[in-house]
Amino acid sequence: MKLRELLNIAGIKAPASLLNPEITGIEYDSRQVRTGDLFIAIRGFKTDGHTFIDPAIRQGAAAVVCEVKPHNQNIPVITVHNSRKALARLSQAFYDTAILPFHLTGITGTNGKTTLTLLLRELEKQAGLKTAISGTLGFLSDFEHGPFSERTTPESRDLHEMFHTCSRAGIQSLIMEVSSIALELSRVENITFDTAVFTNLTQDHLDFHGSMDRYFAAKIRLFSQLTPEGTAIINIDDPYGFQLFTSLNHKKRSCSLQNSHADYHFSEYHLSAEGLKGVVHTPDHTLSVEAPLIGVFNAMNILQAVAAWMEHHSHIRPDHLSLKSLPPIPGRMDIVRTAQHGTVIIDFAHTPDAIDKILKSVQGIPHERLIVLFGCGGDRDKAKRPVMGKIAEKYADQIILTNDNPRSENPEVIIRDILKGITTQQNLIIESLSTIKILYKSGCKYMKFEYLSRDRRFILQRISAEKFTRLSIDTREINPGDLFCALKGEKTDGHEFVDEAISKGAVAAMVTEEAVRQKPALKKHPLIICSDTYQGLQDLAQVYASRIKTKIIAVTGSAGKTSTRQLIAHVLSGTYSVSQSRPEEISITKSVCRSRFSTSIRNRIMPYWK
Incomplete structure (x- = not known):
């Protein structure tokens, strides 16, 4: 669709001198822009799309819609009063969804x-x-x-x-x-x-x-x-x-x-x-x-x-x-009856009213003791936290406070807010967890599939394995128990090799949301879905490194990096368990994820150059 036609259908005025390129798609995320796309810069809670106009153009954007016109751009730029409303109307025009057949x-x-x-x-x-x-x-x-x-x-x-x-x-x-x-x-x-x-x-x-x-x-x-x-x-x-x-x-x-x-x-x-x-x-x-x-x-x-x-x-x-054939609703009064541990009811109640109604309803189910395990989400309404604590105390015989997606907040601060509504410390257990949780056990050579994402949501689908033993980005190196991370390179796309990775024993694959949309067949496999696998891989390595207490030495400079790195490794190897990394960013990330916490008295050091 031509740009002028698209703007006209959306009811957005265009300057008479505006160029009229062919528009092949609409994007508001500069990372998703492809050649021929119209990029709409919207203001978010943490970032402003206007700061990503240049990257979007470098990705191939054919035109830009924004609220503040950038300087010295050689492609069509349309300024609007509200780019969010413009995004809605342009998307409706592009996908031809003004009149819905359902x-x-x-x-x-x-x-x-x-x-x-x-x-x-x-x-x-x-x-x-x-x-x-x-x-x-x-x-x-x-x-x-x-x-x-x-x-x-x-x-x-x-x-x-x-x-x-x-x-x-x-x-x-x-x-x-x-x-x-x-x-x-x-x-x-x-x-x-x-x-x-x-x-x-x-x-x-x-x-x-x-x-x-x-x-x-x-x-x-x-x-x-x-x-x-x-x-x-x-x-x-x-x-x-x-x-x-x-x-x-x-x-x-x-x-x-x-x-x-x-x-x-x-x-x-x-x-x-x-x-x-x-x-x-x-x-x-x-x-x-x-x-x-x-x-x-x-x-x-x-x-x-x-x-x-x-x-x-x-x-x-x-x-x-x-409605007797209605399947169980995930996280909505989902009842699990166990042989030894009584009845477990899983519910995603996250407001005072919801938790009150859930616990009030539970009173009608015969039981000897009610244990309530809950937490409050981070970066969300803080005023409800003590209220939820008070309600839990009203009904529970025992309360266990834990994390519920703390996002960018300190989990301990969230729990302290909940405690303001609880009057007694009796029958209270506080489970302290990390902001992003990847459990690591000394002497165990694996990481568990357990994430609470601070900056993005990792969506886990069809994963039955509890852990993975190693991380791999190359199907030629896959071993049983590995997590395969599908990276898109200049010549090949790792998403094309997910089937091969799983067939060779990978317990799951980390893939992008876009790949899942484009390749629905991927959903038959165990997946960790994220917006960007490069970023997801780096987040994984960063968190894992913080858990295993590895010391990292970085060497930089125009010349001599390799020799210096090797000399440092040689000198320290008498006292420490040393692992070296090549300069590529992905190699460094893999080295971090593959490193093991030593059960001996040796510490671990990773010198690398970049």
């Missing part, structure tokens, strides 16, 4: 979004619709699984690529989680929804929004993007939901567990350890429903799923809906 449901709220997407997916499949969902669990469909983005709601460019993929695959219903941050940052700009669902609003993301009122204001933007025939499904038991329902001037349906006058409500329901059974009243008939979910909060999830589904399929009037 029913689009957007679900927003603090808690319950993921469960609701999976419930709706199950109901849509029962109606015979080819269905996909997008949210915290990534993108799930009958034809493709995987992350279009690491975010709950993808960036607008990735979102429209997902819409385009769904259109080509014949998807009839797409159900997606819409976060308040995505609404605030224009990721869903200019998208219209057929159904919009409001679950609830409780304390979360106040580090971003600043107040509950601003948090609520961001959430309700979704309902201004309903199609004229679209329907709002709202939980009126929630105070913010009731406020939204009474003020919304659009087709709407109320859901309640308490109000028998609501459009959708239970006349009766029964909860047990096996799930829920109940009778739902709709605006024009009654039906029975059953689902393998426990907890009162899941009664509302089921009710809203039925409401959204019934409003979409107004011609269907079933007497009974069974």
Whole structure:
């Protein structure tokens, strides 16, 4: 598509003198830019895309859209007031997704979004619709699984690529989680929804929004993007939901567990350890429903799923809906019964309201002792940490505090914040873990697959092995137990050799998100997925080096580096276990990852030159 045509469809004015190159793609990440792409510079939380305009041009960008015009550029540059909104509209124009051939449901709220997407997916499949969902669990469909983005709601460019993929695959219903941050940052700009669902609003993301009122204001933007025939499904038991329902001037349906006058409500329901059974009243008939979910909060999830589904399929009037075939929802009241250690319930509750509801629901399950293990995420709303500690103390017989993705924060600071809400140290265990955790045991020659990423998310898929013995970037050197890191070079791409690496005994492969999108067949293998395998490899080496206490000597200069390195190694080898590295960056990284902590009295030193 020509640049001028693309700008015109997106409603962005272009100077009359602007050149008109062919645009072959859209990118907001300079590292992903390819020849012919349009690069849109957006401002992020930690970095500003405007500082990466020059690298994007060197990568082959054919044109740039930005808010501040750079100096002395010899390619077309279009300045806009808001580059995030421009990214959304240009992506929609490029992928031709202004009109979608499928029913689009957007679900927003603090808690319950993921469960609701999976419930709706199950109901849509029962109606015979080819269905996909997008949210915290990534993108799930009958034809493709995987992350279009690491975010709950993808960036607008990735979102429209997902819409385009769904259109080509014949998807009839797409159900997606819409976060308040995505609404605030224009990721869903200019998208219209057929159904919009409001679950609830409780304390979360106040580090971003600043107040509950601003948090609520961001959430309700979704309902201004309903199609004229679209329907709002709202939980009126929630105070913010009731406020939204009474003020919304659009087709709407109320859901309640308490109000028998609501459009959708239970006349009766029964909860047990096996799930829920109940009778739902709709605006024009009654039906029975059953689902393998426990907890009162899941009664509302089921009710809203039925409401959204019934409003979409107004011609269907079933007497009974069974969700018994619903698979376990990862991290949502996921029950694991063990032979020796009792019942384990895994839930990703990360807000005060969510942890309160989970622990309150657990009270209904017979037990002698309740142990609560939890932590709080780093670089997120700090005010909720002591509140969650207080709630845990209210219900638990014992509390174990641990890490929950501390990101760039000191994990000990996070735990101290939680402790402010806990009044007694009795029955309290604090598990102190590193910010990025790769467990290393003295005398053991392996690293465990255990990551808590500070700067990016490592996505682990299909990994059954607990550890890897060595790291390799060359399939000709692969040994059983290795981790293969797929690097893209000037002549070859390591992603082409993943099959060979696994067949030779590699326990997993580190690959990029882009490679997984382009080569879906990779997903049959155990994978560590990251945005950049070069950076991921360096992060791995850096963290591992910090754990094994290796001393590193670097030698630099115009001449004499090799001889000096060899002399240092020779002198120190009488006292230390010495490992040498060649100058290439990857070689240094491999040497660090392959080094072993010596069980003898010798220390380890790695001289290298660069």
